[in-house]
Structures are given as structure tokens and as C-alpha cells.
Amino acid sequence: MIRKTRIKRTWLAAAVIASGSLLATALPANAETGVSASEIKLGITLPLTGAASPGYNKIGNAINAYFKYVNDNGGVYGRKVTLIQKNDEYSPQLSIAKTNELILRDKVFALVGPLGTANFTATHKSVGLAKRGVPSLFLNTGFSGFSNKKSYPSSFMILPSYAMEAKIIAQFLKDNHAGKKLGIVYQNDEFGIDGLGAFRAAGTKFDVSIPYTSGTQSAATAQTWVSQLAAGGAQVVVFFGVTSATAPLLAVAAAAKYAPQWILGSVGSDPLTLRALGVPVAVLNGAQTPAGNPSPNDTSDEYVKQFQEINTKYNTGTAFDDYVLQGMNIGLMTVQALRAAGKNLTRKGLVRAMETKGSTFASVAYSPLGFSRTSNVGHTGYYMAVMDANGDRKPFGGKVTLYTTDSGSGPVVVSTFKRPAMPAKGLPSNS
Amino acid sequence: MESWRKARPAVRKKIAIFVLIGWVLLIIGDRVDELRVYQGAQMAMYTIALASIVLLTGYSGQVSLGNGAMMAVGGYGAALTLNNLGTPIWFAFLMAIVTASLFGALLGAAAARVSGPYLAGTTLALAVGLPAIANQFAFLGGEPGLLFDVGFPPERFGDEFTQYKWFFWIACFIALIAIFVTSNILSSRFGRTWRAIRGNSLAAELCGVHSARMKVLAFTVSSGLAGLAGAVLAMTISLVAPGAYGLALSFALVTGAVLAGISSLPGVVLGAFILVVIPEISVALADRLGDADKLNNYLPGLIVSVLLILSVIFTPNGPGENLRKHRHKKPAH
Numbered sequence: 001m002i003r004k005t006r007i008k009r010t011w012l013a014a015a016v017i018a019s020g021s022l023l024a025t026a027l028p029a030n031a032e033t034g035v036s037a038s039e040i041k042l043g044i045t046l047p048l049t050g051a052a053s054p055g056y057n058k059i060g061n062a063i064n065a066y067f068k069y070v071n072d073n074g075g076v077y078g079r080k081v082t083l084i085q086k087n088d089e090y091s092p093q094l095s096i097a098k099t100n101e102l103i104l105r106d107k108v109f110a111l112v113g114p115l116g117t118a119n120f121t122a123t124h125k126s127v128g129l130a131k132r133g134v135p136s137l138f139l140n141t142g143f144s145g146f147s148n149k150k151s152y153p154s155s156f157m158i159l160p161s162y163a164m165e166a167k168i169i170a171q172f173l174k175d176n177h178a179g180k181k182l183g184i185v186y187q188n189d190e191f192g193i194d195g196l197g198a199f200r201a202a203g204t205k206f207d208v209s210i211p212y213t214s215g216t217q218s219a220a221t222a223q224t225w226v227s228q229l230a231a232g233g234a235q236v237v238v239f240f241g242v243t244s245a246t247a248p249l250l251a252v253a254a255a256a257k258y259a260p261q262w263i264l265g266s267v268g269s270d271p272l273t274l275r276a277l278g279v280p281v282a283v284l285n286g287a288q289t290p291a292g293n294p295s296p297n298d299t300s301d302e303y304v305k306q307f308q309e310i311n312t313k314y315n316t317g318t319a320f321d322d323y324v325l326q327g328m329n330i331g332l333m334t335v336q337a338l339r340a341a342g343k344n345l346t347r348k349g350l351v352r353a354m355e356t357k358g359s360t361f362a363s364v365a366y367s368p369l370g371f372s373r374t375s376n377v378g379h380t381g382y383y384m385a386v387m388d389a390n391g392d393r394k395p396f397g398g399k400v401t402l403y404t405t406d407s408g409s410g411p412v413v414v415s416t417f418k419r420p421a422m423p424a425k426g427l428p429s430n431s
Numbered sequence: 432m433e434s435w436r437k438a439r440p441a442v443r444k445k446i447a448i449f450v451l452i453g454w455v456l457l458i459i460g461d462r463v464d465e466l467r468v469y470q471g472a473q474m475a476m477y478t479i480a481l482a483s484i485v486l487l488t489g490y491s492g493q494v495s496l497g498n499g500a501m502m503a504v505g506g507y508g509a510a511l512t513l514n515n516l517g518t519p520i521w522f523a524f525l526m527a528i529v530t531a532s533l534f535g536a537l538l539g540a541a542a543a544r545v546s547g548p549y550l551a552g553t554t555l556a557l558a559v560g561l562p563a564i565a566n567q568f569a570f571l572g573g574e575p576g577l578l579f580d581v582g583f584p585p586e587r588f589g590d591e592f593t594q595y596k597w598f599f600w601i602a603c604f605i606a607l608i609a610i611f612v613t614s615n616i617l618s619s620r621f622g623r624t625w626r627a628i629r630g631n632s633l634a635a636e637l638c639g640v641h642s643a644r645m646k647v648l649a650f651t652v653s654s655g656l657a658g659l660a661g662a663v664l665a666m667t668i669s670l671v672a673p674g675a676y677g678l679a680l681s682f683a684l685v686t687g688a689v690l691a692g693i694s695s696l697p698g699v700v701l702g703a704f705i706l707v708v709i710p711e712i713s714v715a716l717a718d719r720l721g722d723a724d725k726l727n728n729y730l731p732g733l734i735v736s737v738l739l740i741l742s743v744i745f746t747p748n749g750p751g752e753n754l755r756k757h758r759h760k761k762p763a764h
Binding site: 049087089092093096097101119122125126128188214309314 | 576583672
């Protein structure tokens, strides 16, 4: 009897504590989540620490630096824009947890630049971004599955899809490396398989094909890749993975004096990050890579020049590289999107503005933007570039030859598109 | 109705209490915001996971640091069933129990030969190694894992019925059944036998108890519970991935069980509550300390470790257990 009373008491106490804590909060009534008279709250999930963080960990601060610059110059219709960064360590389950925090606790208005294919796939499903109508702008992933407007009605890409990238590299291989033995190392998830499928569709046949599982890559693993590539006699090797995997591959290859023509996918080819991860600069010399943006060192470019100035003042001490450039550009495009959505900012209005006006936004990348009522595809093309002994990037053949295509069976064409000019002082005035 | 009348009054009372708790939870789920609903689902998951530790350690006296790994087995079992066979969701949860129980039986057979720190070491190795194995096999989805989609809530619940409320309902329903079944097992012949083995294995054997067999049985039942918790965890994040079942989870569970009182089944609710609250505390702390973006991911682990150390130093059986004993010593009125 005593035991029963005890159990009942404990249950009662536990239930009271549980229900008390759960009832402790109430929903605040808001006109639109994350928007007040003075502030627009945005959120991003990205790896700030962990194996995949080098490079990517700069994007959030770069976006924030641009927002601070805009805020110091009047904000967006008088509202200051703030960005809450959450560290997902490039892990899908953390990404879900952190996105939950952003949406349920921090109550952000929209997500900006969430990073990683597997992460966003899991997050979109788990958190129910589409059902909630939370706009997810400028995804830092090129997975062509995200271009499915029906499944991802409130998400918008910025990068050309991996399928587009692979098609453009396939065309480049055909035009410039015909007859050579080809090898590929790719990340064995949606990211790499997306690219591999497009290579196959384009008729590219690789003599050596090495998939690797997403995650931390050791030098020992890279050694097996290099051995397979060398044994297969690969003269041109395409790498379709993240920078933390490019680094051991190139470092091990350099040590083994294996020097094929490297073609590094756009995701894993940032020179500064590679060098920081211990890759000898000499290995980068001559590596070819598809690129969407100008080189971050090209101060003759109006976008780069403006962003460098902002970086110096608002992101002090951070070296200006591709990631910072990309972050600033996401900031620039986000501000244009917020302005385009009007003073009476709503999530629906932002999605509508992206669909109707998004294709006209100024962006540092050379290729056209594909946003429309039926498409959430961002940039649609690349030019091929060559890295020099300092890791700097120059257009292949001396001038930018822009290729555009789609993620499907459309052809790869040379485009004459001229990107919009940088808004005066880097401050958008669109509406 | 006839069987209800035939049931013993104690069982009838227990069923009534569980139905009442379920009803209260339903009301709570309707009244609180989505974040709390989501945390409620997590709490239900932790409740099941902690019950598996209480059964194994508190009752049969076997120390396991590898419950996170058993949760992984259950999670992957459920996800592979759901994704490959397209079965109803309840069957996926059932398979989580079956898969983890089978695995637990195998492990239990080996574990019955060792005890104390050796058993803890063996299960710790499991907690470290098992989730990482998933990285090596493509059919397990590598580091990104596999999606585990229980689907949207039924349309008849209306548009206002959110996905997280659906998770909360399912998780609470499963937790109530799991705890009901566990409490019955623990108050049955098996529970008494396990306690006898924990008290004095030799004396229990002299009374005719097959100690090794009963230990394997405890491992099997406990693993089944952990596997079920693993599938509920997978549901709440729509994903099974090695990172979700890492060492940190196993340690958090041990801490939760110790704080709740290792042999107290009702205490698991308190333990689960503490585990859900820790990330909240860490967010508040990180905000105060600055550099919240980076600190946030590491503070929960630190808080768990500190709580475990403090608990072991000051209340070796856990504060929950001390409270119970304190109450027990009070003179009866």
C-alpha cells in the first residue's frame, strides 16, 4: 500500500512538473512572424565548427556584414535586417534541430542561405518548411531536386544545379580533353549523384569512377583514391565533392607526385580554404574549375570592389575569398528580395516577389537568374576558369565564356547575357 | 467489458491512471505552442529510453553505456522497414522493437559473461562503434542517413493540426503503452527475479533462478524498449543518421537515469524532463556568455557531464533515489 501511494505521488509530481513547464509559454500574437516595425529577423544554418566548416563558416558573418552596411544606411524601408546563425556542423539531424530553434524559438521571418543538400532535404521535410510557408532564400546547394517547384514552393536556389555544372564540365571535357582517360571522385549522396547522372546523360564515360561517403575524409582514404586513379591511368580527374575532401585528395596526390589535369567542381575549389587545409599551392596551379562568380581578387569588378570595401569595414580581419564574396552576394540579393516584397512584409509577399521580380535582381554571378512563377532556379550557368600558382582564378582561354543550360536535357549554349550593374554604393533601391 | 470486470483492481486502476494521463497530455498538446509540443514529443522519447535503462540497470543490475546504440538499431530497423517495404507506420515501430530485441539478445548473451566495469566497457565500445558503422554502408545512407517519414497528420484533424502535434500524439501514445507494459513486467515474476539477481546473484541461483538466462532476457527487453525509443527519435527528426545516436546521447541517457533515480520507473518522466530542459538552459547560458552560435552545440554535453559528476559525488544513486529513501524514512501517519 505504501509503495502504491509512493508511485502515485511520484507520478503526480512528474505530471505536474511536466504540464507546468509546458504550459509556461504562450504564443505571442504577431502581424507577421519575425517582422516588427524596426526589425526583420532572418536565420541561417551552416557548419561553424567541424570537418566541413572551413570556408563555409565565413558565409554567415559575410551576410551579416552586408546587412550591417545596409542597416547603417537606412535598412530596408527603415527596418534593420538581422541574421541569426546556427551551427549545424554539416549534420542533417543538427540542421533540423537548429532550424527548429530558428523557426519555433527565435521566430525568424525567413531562412537565408541554408547550406548542404542532405541537410536541407531533411530539414525541409522534418520542419515542414513548405507547409509553414517559411521562405528559404538562396539555398547554398545546387541539388537539382530543389528546383521542383511543387515540392519546394517557398524555397529558392542561388547556385546553378549540380546537374547544370556537370553538363557544362562534360561539354568542356568534350571540347578540350577529348581522347584522354577520365577519372571522377564524387560524394556518394544527392550532391554527387546529381552530377554523375548529368555526366552519364551527356555521354561522358569515366575510366575510373570513385564514390566516397559524405563525411570526414582521412589521408589514408585519399591514398586509396589516388592509387585507383593512378592505376587506371586517369589523365583528367574530375572532383565532385566538398573542400574538406578536396584537400586530402590533392595533398596526397602531390606527395605521390601524381599530377593529372584536375577539374575541381565549384563546391570544393576555394583556393584559400584549400591552402589553409594544407594543400600545396603548386598543386592548384593549372587546376580547372567551373566558376559562377568573378575571382574575389578581381578588383576591376564593381561588385568585388564594393564587397571588399564592406568586408574591410564590417567584417574586420576576415580574408576576402569566394565564401565571403558569396555571403555578401546573398546579402545583396536578400535585401533586393525584401525590398521587392514591399513595406507590408509578409512571407507570402516575399515568395511572390521572388517569383515575379527575382530574375531581375543584381548579382555578382555572370549568368542569368531563372526565378519565375514556375521556376525556383537561381543562376543558370558557369564559365570555366584556371587557377594559377597563387591559387587565384582566371577565365580559361583569357576571357569569360559563359555557358548556360538547364538541369534537364536542354543543350549547353554559350551565352551573351550581361548581368545587371551593381546598385549605386552597393545599396539596392528596387521596389 | 467482461475482461475489464475480471481484471484485478490494481490493473484496472493502473489502466485508468494511464488513460487519465493520456487525456491530460492531449489537452496540454492543444494548449501550448509548437516548440513545447515538439519538446513534449522528445520528452516522451526520452521517457521510453530511460525506462530501458531503469529496467536493465536499476532492476537487473547490469550497467550499460550503450543504449544510444540500441536506439540506433531500432531507428534503422524502423526506417529500413518503412522505406523498403512501405508498411504501415505501426509495423515500422514494431520492427524497431523486434530488431533491437534480437540485437539485444545477442549482446546479452555475451554480456551475461561479464559484469561491472567490463560490461560497461563492452557497451561503451558499442555506443562508440555501432552508429559509426552506418557510415560504411550505402544502404544505411552514410553520414546523412535515411529519411524516416511517418507522413502528415490525417486531414480530418484540420489545417491547424501541425506535424509536430502529430509527432507528439504518436510519441505520447507509444510512451504510455511502453511504460504501462514495462511497469507490469517489473511488478511481475520477472521484475522480482531481476531484483533478486541484482541483490545477490548467488542467493538467487540457490533459489532456483537461472541467473544468466534472466540477464539475457533483461538485455533483450531493455534493448527492445531502447529500439522503440530510437524509432520515436527518428520520427521526431524525420531521419535516422549516425550522428543522432552518438556517444553524447548514450551519456545523456545515463545521466538522465541517474538523476531520476536508477531504479525508479516513475522517475523516468523527471529524467526525461531534465534532458529536454538542458538544451534550453544551454541556449540561455550561451546567450549570456556570447559567441552563442558556436558554444550552443557544446554546452549541453558539458552540462550533462557536470550533472553526472556532481550526482555521482553527492548522491551516488541519484537525487531521485535519495528523495524516495528520505520519504521512506518518514514515520507513517
